[in-house]
Amino acid sequence: MESVLCAKNLKKSFTTPAGTIEVLRDVNLAVAAGESVSVRGESGAGKTTLLQILGGLDTPDSGELFWNGERITKRGNAFLAKARTKLIGYVFQFFHLVPELTALENVLLAARIAGTPMHQARAQAKELLARVGLAERMTHLPTKLSGGECQRVAIARALINRPPLILADEPTGNLDERTGEAIMQLIIDVCREQNTALLLVTHNLDFAARTDRRLVLRHGVLEEI
Amino acid sequence: MPWSIYLALKQLFPPGKRFPAFALVSIIGVAIGVCSLLVVQTVMNGFSQEHRENIQRMYGHEIVRSVDYRPVKNYKPLMEQLRAVPGVAACSPFAEGQVMVKNGNVPALPFVRGIHLELEDKVVPVKKLIIAGSLEELDDDRVILGDRLAHTLGIRALGQKIEVYSPTMVDELKDDQVPLPAELEVCGIFRSGYVPADENTMIVSLRRMQDLYNLGSGVHGIRIRLDDPEKAIELLPEISRALPKGLEALPWMYVNFNFLEAIRFEKSMLFFLMFIITLVASFSIASTLFSAVVKRSREIGILGALGGRPRQILVIFASQGLFVGLIGFVLGCGLTFLIVAFRNNIVEGINKLFGSGEMVAQMYMFREIPVHYNGNDFLIAAIFTLATTTVAGLIPAIWASRKKPAEAMREA
Structure with missing residues (x-):
C-alpha cells in the first residue's frame, strides 16, 4: 500500500543556552492511506516537533520527508503551504480557532485557503459541522463555545478539504475525560468514514490502543510497541 | 472576497466589539491628519484664488500704460x-x-x-x-x-x-x-x-x-x-x-506677484508640515500593527498550518493598514467639508473667545475666510495617506509572513 507520509532518518536539534538538545535522532516512519497510528512519549520527548516536521511546519536538520510519494524536504514555504491544503488536516490541543470568526467561518477558512469556491465550501462546512454535532452552533464565536465544541469545530476544519492525512496533536489534552472520550471517538470514526489516515499524538494509552499501529518516541527514536 | 481580505476586516472590526480600539484610534489619527492637511490646503487655495480674482476684478487681465x-x-x-x-x-x-x-x-x-x-x-x-x-x-x-x-x-x-x-x-x-x-x-x-x-x-x-x-x-x-x-x-x-x-503691457499676475508667490510657497510649506501629522499617525499604525502581529503570532502559525501562503498572510496585515488609511481618508474628507462649511462660525467663536475682533478682515483683507476646493489636493492627500498607511501595515506584515508556522507558534 502506498504511504501518504514517509519520513527517513529525520534529525532535529535545538540550541539552548544550556547546550544543544537532540530532539529527533533518527526517525523513520511510514503511514499508509487510511491507517491510524498513535505516537506516545514523555513530555518534552519531541512529539509536537515531530508532528510539525511531518506536517511541513518546521524543517528537519537532516533526513527526508515524502508526502504521497513526493519528496518535500527543502521545498519553500509557499509550496509546502499549498501542498498542505490538499494533503494534511491539523487538530491541535488548544483548538487554535480564529477568535474573530464564527464556527462556520472557521471551518470555511480552511476551505477558502484551499481555493474551494464559496458556495461549495459553505455546503461542505455546514454538513461537517452537523456531522460533529454543531448544527445549532454554527454562528457562534469561539468565545461562546465550550472546549469540546471548539475542538469539534477544529476537527471539522481539519476535515473540510478531505485530506488523506490528519495530524492530531493531543486533541483531547485540554478537555475533561468525558468530552475527551467523545472527541477521540469522533476523530477515529470520521477518519474511518472518510478513509483518512490518522497520526495521533497522545498520552492516553486507551486512545492509543484504538489505532492500528502504536509507536513510542523515546530518546529521539520511534519504537513500535 | 479573498479570505485574507475578509480576515483582515474581521480582525480590524471584530464582531461583537462595540469599540475596536486599534481600528478606531488609528482611523481617527489618520482622519485628523488628513483633515488638517486638506483644511489648510483648501483655505490656502481660497486665499490664493480670492487674491487672484480680486486682482482680476480690480485691474482686469492686462494693463497698458506708459513706461514713465x-x-x-x-x-x-x-x-x-x-x-x-x-x-x-x-x-x-x-x-x-x-x-x-x-x-x-x-x-x-x-x-x-x-x-x-x-x-x-x-x-x-x-x-x-x-x-x-x-x-x-x-x-x-x-x-x-x-x-x-x-x-x-x-x-x-x-x-x-x-x-x-x-x-x-x-x-x-x-x-x-x-x-x-x-x-x-x-x-x-x-x-x-x-x-x-x-x-x-x-x-x-x-x-x-x-x-x-x-x-x-x-x-x-x-x-x-x-x-x-x-x-x-x-x-x-x-x-x-x-x-x-513708450507703452508697456502688464499682465495681472505681475500685479502683487510677490504676494501670490508667497502664498504659493506658504501652501507648499504647510503641506509638508501637515503631512508630518499623517506620517505620525502612520507610525502609530505601524507600531500597533507590530503589537498585533506579535499578539497574533500563534494565529499566523495556524494560518500557515491550514495552508495559508506567506503572500496571503502578508495581505492580511498590509490590507489592515490600507483599510485604516482608506477609512481615515474618507472620514478626514468628511471632517474637512464640515469644518470648511462652518469655518466662519469657528473663527467667530475663536474671536469671541480670545477677543481678537475682525481678525480675518483686518489681517487677511477678506470679510470671510475664502476657500477653494482643488481636486489635486485631495488626490495627493489620498495617495500620500494610502501609501504611508499601507507601508506602515506592510512592514509588520512582511515580518509576519516570513515566519515559519512552527516558529510562529513557538513564539506565541
Whole structure:
C-alpha cells in the first residue's frame, strides 16, 4: 500500500543556552492511506516537533520527508503551504480557532485557503459541522463555545478539504475525560468514514490502543510497541 | 472576497466589539491628519484664488500704460489695435490716482478710479459689485463709494454730497488761485469683498477724473479683458507688438506677484508640515500593527498550518493598514467639508473667545475666510495617506509572513 507520509532518518536539534538538545535522532516512519497510528512519549520527548516536521511546519536538520510519494524536504514555504491544503488536516490541543470568526467561518477558512469556491465550501462546512454535532452552533464565536465544541469545530476544519492525512496533536489534552472520550471517538470514526489516515499524538494509552499501529518516541527514536 | 481580505476586516472590526480600539484610534489619527492637511490646503487655495480674482476684478487681465507713467494721449486708435489682437475680448481706458475727500468735517484720502461709463463693465464686473444705487446713475457729477469708505465718511444715504480735492489743486494755489473742490453726489455703493478696495476706493467717470488730474483727453492707461485670463503672460508679446514706443503691457499676475508667490510657497510649506501629522499617525499604525502581529503570532502559525501562503498572510496585515488609511481618508474628507462649511462660525467663536475682533478682515483683507476646493489636493492627500498607511501595515506584515508556522507558534 502506498504511504501518504514517509519520513527517513529525520534529525532535529535545538540550541539552548544550556547546550544543544537532540530532539529527533533518527526517525523513520511510514503511514499508509487510511491507517491510524498513535505516537506516545514523555513530555518534552519531541512529539509536537515531530508532528510539525511531518506536517511541513518546521524543517528537519537532516533526513527526508515524502508526502504521497513526493519528496518535500527543502521545498519553500509557499509550496509546502499549498501542498498542505490538499494533503494534511491539523487538530491541535488548544483548538487554535480564529477568535474573530464564527464556527462556520472557521471551518470555511480552511476551505477558502484551499481555493474551494464559496458556495461549495459553505455546503461542505455546514454538513461537517452537523456531522460533529454543531448544527445549532454554527454562528457562534469561539468565545461562546465550550472546549469540546471548539475542538469539534477544529476537527471539522481539519476535515473540510478531505485530506488523506490528519495530524492530531493531543486533541483531547485540554478537555475533561468525558468530552475527551467523545472527541477521540469522533476523530477515529470520521477518519474511518472518510478513509483518512490518522497520526495521533497522545498520552492516553486507551486512545492509543484504538489505532492500528502504536509507536513510542523515546530518546529521539520511534519504537513500535 | 479573498479570505485574507475578509480576515483582515474581521480582525480590524471584530464582531461583537462595540469599540475596536486599534481600528478606531488609528482611523481617527489618520482622519485628523488628513483633515488638517486638506483644511489648510483648501483655505490656502481660497486665499490664493480670492487674491487672484480680486486682482482680476480690480485691474482686469492686462494693463497698458506708459513706461514713465505719463498720460497716454490719443488712446482710441490704440484700443482698436488692441481689440484686433487674438485673445483680447474687450478694452477700456482708465485714469486713477489719489484724492482727498470730505464729508462735512470727516476727511479721507481714497484712491479714485475714473472709468469709461460704457466700456468699463465689459472689462471688469463693476455692476456686479454695486450693492446700492447703480452704475447707470454714474455721471460726471456723481460718485460710487466703497462701502467701508462710505461708512468712514459717514454717508448715511445715497444723494449725499462729498467734496473732492485733487493734487492738481496745489498748482492752482501756487498761482494764487483759490481752488474749489469738486462737489460730487453719492449715487452708489460697491462691495468687492476685498477690504483694502472697499475701504479705500471710489469710482467716478473718466471725464471727471481727467478734469481732476488735468489730463485733457489723455488717460493713464487701458485695461484689457482676455478670453482666457490664464493666458495673460502667453499673450504678452503679441499685445506688446501692438503698442507704440513708450507703452508697456502688464499682465495681472505681475500685479502683487510677490504676494501670490508667497502664498504659493506658504501652501507648499504647510503641506509638508501637515503631512508630518499623517506620517505620525502612520507610525502609530505601524507600531500597533507590530503589537498585533506579535499578539497574533500563534494565529499566523495556524494560518500557515491550514495552508495559508506567506503572500496571503502578508495581505492580511498590509490590507489592515490600507483599510485604516482608506477609512481615515474618507472620514478626514468628511471632517474637512464640515469644518470648511462652518469655518466662519469657528473663527467667530475663536474671536469671541480670545477677543481678537475682525481678525480675518483686518489681517487677511477678506470679510470671510475664502476657500477653494482643488481636486489635486485631495488626490495627493489620498495617495500620500494610502501609501504611508499601507507601508506602515506592510512592514509588520512582511515580518509576519516570513515566519515559519512552527516558529510562529513557538513564539506565541
